[in-house]
Amino acid sequence: MDFTPPERAVELTERVKTFIRDEVIPLEKQAHHKDGLSPEQLAAVRTQARDAGIYNPQIPVEYGGLGLDLLECCPVFEAAGYSLLGPLALNCSAPDEGNMHLLHHIGTKPQKERYLLPLIEGNTRSCFAMTEPAPGAGSDPTMIRTHAEKRPDHWVINGHKTYATGADGAAFFIVMARTNPDVPATEGCTLFLVDAGTPGLEMVRRIEGLTIPAPGGHCELMFENCTVPEDRVLGEVGKGFKFAQVRLGPARLTHCMRWIGAAQRALDVAGAYMVEREAFGVRLAQHEGLQWMLADSAIELHAARMMTFQASWLIAQGDEARNEAAMCKVFVSEAINRVIDRALQICGSLGISEDLPIANIYREARAFRIYDGPSEVHRMVIARRMLKQLRNERTTRI
Numbered sequence: 001m002d003f004t005p006p007e008r009a010v011e012l013t014e015r016v017k018t019f020i021r022d023e024v025i026p027l028e029k030q031a032h033h034k035d036g037l038s039p040e041q042l043a044a045v046r047t048q049a050r051d052a053g054i055y056n057p058q059i060p061v062e063y064g065g066l067g068l069d070l071l072e073c074c075p076v077f078e079a080a081g082y083s084l085l086g087p088l089a090l091n092c093s094a095p096d097e098g099n100m101h102l103l104h105h106i107g108t109k110p111q112k113e114r115y116l117l118p119l120i121e122g123n124t125r126s127c128f129a130m131t132e133p134a135p136g137a138g139s140d141p142t143m144i145r146t147h148a149e150k151r152p153d154h155w156v157i158n159g160h161k162t163y164a165t166g167a168d169g170a171a172f173f174i175v176m177a178r179t180n181p182d183v184p185a186t187e188g189c190t191l192f193l194v195d196a197g198t199p200g201l202e203m204v205r206r207i208e209g210l211t212i213p214a215p216g217g218h219c220e221l222m223f224e225n226c227t228v229p230e231d232r233v234l235g236e237v238g239k240g241f242k243f244a245q246v247r248l249g250p251a252r253l254t255h256c257m258r259w260i261g262a263a264q265r266a267l268d269v270a271g272a273y274m275v276e277r278e279a280f281g282v283r284l285a286q287h288e289g290l291q292w293m294l295a296d297s298a299i300e301l302h303a304a305r306m307m308t309f310q311a312s313w314l315i316a317q318g319d320e321a322r323n324e325a326a327m328c329k330v331f332v333s334e335a336i337n338r339v340i341d342r343a344l345q346i347c348g349s350l351g352i353s354e355d356l357p358i359a360n361i362y363r364e365a366r367a368f369r370i371y372d373g374p375s376e377v378h379r380m381v382i383a384r385r386m387l388k389q390l391r392n393e394r395t396t397r398i
């Protein structure tokens, strides 16, 4: 493959970098709302992003976006991720970015008009509700217990969901539910579009935790005889798992892109501290122990970029790249946590403080090793494919 980033992505990346430096990073100190930015602050910075011609980079041109493919998104999303607020400003943050991708690919025309267009405009937010508390679906999504029963002209959903990002204040929810208990879950589940305010859908609570404030938080949801019209099936009945993959494959990589940007920021901040601060008669930068931390971080970020680039290139060519995306997700989520941890260590007590951005990046990054499939689950799947390959082809190479 050609590793040269496409020209228009290079040009756009430079503009995104400038925008993040001049308009978004200054906002970080003002993000005191429970959603991080208040709705007014978010609307204002999105208007600025629109005016700068960098809004909706991943949205197809026919919907008014910039039409980048997944490969072109790599440097642009990394530049946006340099601030944790950047992807929000450009309307390419999770979960909306993945939900827009899914709606674009499998939504009907009326569904696109009702749900996708307002998301693209940035007028609404969305939520993807798959995970359940024990004994329901978690690492093993086939343990799903939320179910939907068909009535003559509608569906009735019952179940319990947890850790649904962005649920508080979302305009709609994409909900995975079992619709056929007589076949394996992989063939018996369906995605539904459920409007906020539908009777029977209760937002139980925002779950407080390690992560920093973000739009809609992470929420527990209850569905009790929640009735949705027939035309709110997203995709096809029984194809929920197949279509969830349409969202999850690219979404894992866009997470990697944004997180590489955040880790690079942490490293840049640590580098700047090293060249200023003195200890034991010399600058920190002159201590070999810290130089090695810097170099190890650069090596890991380089490998992370290359893996993300290659898996994105495969997907942009129409390949599912399941192995590459899984390997990339494991490596990048663990590598960026190591890079951010080293950056924090280099900055000493200042790294722990809110005076630098590293503490927030550190808090937020940890969950990436868990969401979109914990590292262990991806390793299990990769190893199973290797062993299958060994049985069939006498090699573990996948």
Ligand SMILES: Cc1cc2nc3c(=O)[nH]c(=O)nc-3n(C[C@H](O)[C@H](O)[C@H](O)COP(=O)(O)OP(=O)(O)OC[C@H]3O[C@@H](n4cnc5c(N)ncnc54)[C@H](O)[C@@H]3O)c2cc1C
Pocket: 095, 127, 128, 129, 130, 131, 132, 137, 138, 139, 140, 162, 163, 164, 165, 166, 211, 218, 367, 370, 371, 372, 373, 374, 376, 377, 380
């Ligand atoms: C910040 C954040 C945002 C999230 N956003 C969403 C969202 O928007 N929508 C949504 O539906 N879900 C969301 N989730 C949930 C996420 O997808 C789940 O946390 C994840 O799938 C794991 O499920 P679980 O938490 O129930 O872990 P469990 O299933 O309880 O597993 C616990 C741990 O067991 C280990 N484990 C599991 N299987 C194996 C194995 N085979 N071998 C070895 N070890 C194993 C792993 O270390 C795992 O972390 C989010 C989670 C977080 C933390």
